[in-house]
Amino acid sequence: MNSTRSIVAAARTAAKPSKSISRSWTRHSSHKAAPPLSQAPRSQNASRSFQTQGSRKNTSAGLAEASNPAMAFPCLDALESKSATLEARSLSSGPEPSYTSGVTLNYQCHEPLLLDWGGVLPEFNIAYETWGTLNADKSNVILLHTGLSASSHAHSTETNPKPGWWEKFIGPGGCLDTDKYFVICTNVIGGCYGSTGPSSVDPADGHRYATRFPILTMEDMVRAQFRLLDGLGIERLYASVGASMGGMQSLAAGVLFPERVGRIASISGCARSHPYSIAMRHTQRQVLMMDPKWNRGFYYDSVPPHAGMKLAREIATVTYRSGPEWEQRFGRRRADPSKQPALCPDFLIETYLDHAGEKFCLEYDANSLLYVSKAMDLFDLGAVSQSASAARRAAHAQRFASGQAKDSDAAACSLSLPDSPYEEQPESNAPSDLNKPVSQSSGPPEDLVLGLKVLRDHPALVMGVESDILFPAWQQREIAETLRRAGNKNVTHVELGEDVSLFGHDSFLLDLEHIGGNLKQFLG
Numbered sequence: 136m137n138s139t140r141s142i143v144a145a146a147r148t149a150a151k152p153s154k155s156i157s158r159s160w161t162r163h164s165s166h167k168a169a170p171p172l173s174q175a176p177r178s179q180n181a182s183r184s185f186q187t188q189g190s191r192k193n194t195s196a197g198l199a200e201a202s203n204p205a206m207a208f209p210c211l212d213a214l215e216s217k218s219a220t221l222e223a224r225s226l227s228s229g230p231e232p233s234y235t236s237g238v239t240l241n242y243q244c245h246e247p248l249l250l251d252w253g254g255v256l257p258e259f260n261i262a263y264e265t266w267g268t269l270n271a272d273k274s275n276v277i278l279l280h281t282g283l284s285a286s287s288h289a290h291s292t293e294t295n296p297k298p299g300w301w302e303k304f305i306g307p308g309g310c311l312d313t314d315k316y317f318v319i320c321t322n323v324i325g326g327c328y329g330s331t332g333p334s335s336v337d338p339a340d341g342h343r344y345a346t347r348f349p350i351l352t353m354e355d356m357v358r359a360q361f362r363l364l365d366g367l368g369i370e371r372l373y374a375s376v377g378a379s380m381g382g383m384q385s386l387a388a389g390v391l392f393p394e395r396v397g398r399i400a401s402i403s404g405c406a407r408s409h410p411y412s413i414a415m416r417h418t419q420r421q422v423l424m425m426d427p428k429w430n431r432g433f434y435y436d437s438v439p440p441h442a443g444m445k446l447a448r449e450i451a452t453v454t455y456r457s458g459p460e461w462e463q464r465f466g467r468r469r470a471d472p473s474k475q476p477a478l479c480p481d482f483l484i485e486t487y488l489d490h491a492g493e494k495f496c497l498e499y500d501a502n503s504l505l506y507v508s509k510a511m512d513l514f515d516l517g518a519v520s521q522s523a524s525a526a527r528r529a530a531h532a533q534r535f536a537s538g539q540a541k542d543s544d545a546a547a548c549s550l551s552l553p554d555s556p557y558e559e560q561p562e563s564n565a566p567s568d569l570n571k572p573v574s575q576s577s578g579p580p581e582d583l584v585l586g587l588k589v590l591r592d593h594p595a596l597v598m599g600v601e602s603d604i605l606f607p608a609w610q611q612r613e614i615a616e617t618l619r620r621a622g623n624k625n626v627t628h629v630e631l632g633e634d635v636s637l638f639g640h641d642s643f644l645l646d647l648e649h650i651g652g653n654l655k656q657f658l659g
């Protein structure tokens with residue numbers, strides 16, 4: 136039965152206790168006095184000398200003095216001291232950090248995985264965790280897909296009691312009810328929490344892959360997960376469930392393995408990446424790659440690009456939450472209104488972003504961020520893209536079978552900006568106009584309808600959040616409408632209005648009542 140429901144509930148106030156805010160600010164505040172002139176950076180000296188010549192002031196001692204004191208930059212001091220600490224530690228105890236979410240189960244696959252864009256993983260590991268009990272006929276399995284940087288640790292386990300990222304969503308009687316279901320969550324390949332990724336060692340030469348790791352796709356990640364299911368002897372999933380990047384994978388699992396997936400829940404995901412979200416990820420990748428410590432990906436023997444990671448995470452955080460939430464939570468408040476305005480974090484929203492970046496910058500591998508975020512950009516379940524991938528896969532398999540494993544084009548990215556300026560093409564000149572965004576009048580693109588036809592018999596739950604700017608609600612409307620146009624009569628579409636959640640994209644991590652409640656109802 137088709138049902139589009141707009142949930143109405145009291146807005147959950149996002150205001151945080153000021154205690155935690157001021158506590159955190161105090162922790163990160165390290166204002167230092169401005170350095171003496173002799174230690175000031177060159178640019179400061181230069182500007183001082185300019186001021187001295189232009190507006191010389193005489194003190195009683197007859198010495199020239201700048202009109203104003205040089206500013207302090209506690210944020211840069213903190214960054215420099217972090218680099219120095221990491222460098223010292225790297226010299227004494229070897230490079231760091233080693234990324235881990237704790238103890239996991241591991242599946243080692245010794246069969247090569249041929250990737251969609253021509254790369255190969257000769258063997259790979261998948262870190263995974265499970266909750267609940269697998270029933271006798273193995274028919275109660277839910278595969279839970281993660282967001283971009285999450286580990287397999289969605290819930291605490293006996294061997295790792297640390298709360299997981301969906302701690303409240305999983306458990307006996309919970310929305311992923313472990314009394315009924317056997318829930319499996321994996322770290323994606325490309326990640327850094329136990330699954331094979333850029334920080335793993337290439338078995339061919341014993342060195343870490345770094346940026347010799349091949350370009351990945353969502354579909355590659357899903358095919359690797361199904362190798363794990365094969366290994367566990369699980370033929371068919373009761374459901375494929377995921378949010379954000381996991382929402383993409385949840386759909387991709389159904390499209391790649393329609394016979395092996397019973398139902399699909401896609402939360403705050405999309406069926407194809409859109410320019411705005413690609414743009415936001417592009418900026419994150421660029422700031423990260425501009426950190427000299429990134430060193431084209433070869434930083435594992437040295438200090439990781441923590442400054443680039445921090446900035447990337449700050450940009451990401453801007454896309455994960457919402458302006459209206461911050462309006463309520465921080466307003467225009469400054470961390471310390473008694474102080475002069477600063478160029479370093481000053482407003483509470485600034486110290487918040489700074490804190491989010493700082494917390495994350497050594498938690499996740501920089502190269503994993505690049506590869507997994509690129510895989511998200513490449514996602515497109517349209518028919519044209521699917522058949523192009525299938526053709527590339529077939530050619531790759533043929534090459535591999537004939538012993539010519541390496542696609543010489545695969546690693547050597549020759550893409551560069553053209554010399555002549557880009558000229559915008561009118562839509563009608565494009566190869567097809569199938570890629571128009573969905574609108575009331577035109578409906579979803581036919582290409583996407585064709586691409587999702589294979590899911591016409593799968594019960595599907597599609598959830599979106601109005602305050603989400605990264606995967607806006609129209610993209611989930613697009614999925615739901617596409618599935619219906621493809622003939623699916625069992626699509627439940629839920630959109631949480633701003634009266635329900637102002638948490639934007641992160642609602643899937645925070646809104647147990649609505650995200651969790653609707654999911655539980657769908658799973659039955």
Ligand SMILES: CC(=O)SCCNC(=O)CCNC(=O)[C@H](O)C(C)(C)COP(=O)(O)OP(=O)(O)OC[C@H]1O[C@@H](n2cnc3c(N)ncnc32)[C@H](O)[C@@H]1OP(=O)(O)O
Nearest residue numbers: 155156159160282283379380455483484486487490641644
């Ligand atoms: C694209 C994809 O596929 S997935 C993307 C999914 N999103 C993410 O990965 C983002 C993950 N989000 C998080 O990790 C969040 O912390 C959540 C969702 C787990 C929890 O959110 P919330 O409970 O609202 O907490 P939030 O992280 O916003 O803020 C709390 C922290 O900020 C600090 N803080 C709050 N206000 C301020 C401020 N003004 N200045 C400095 N610090 C502040 C708090 O002290 C607290 O610090 P702590 O975490 O070190 O204890």
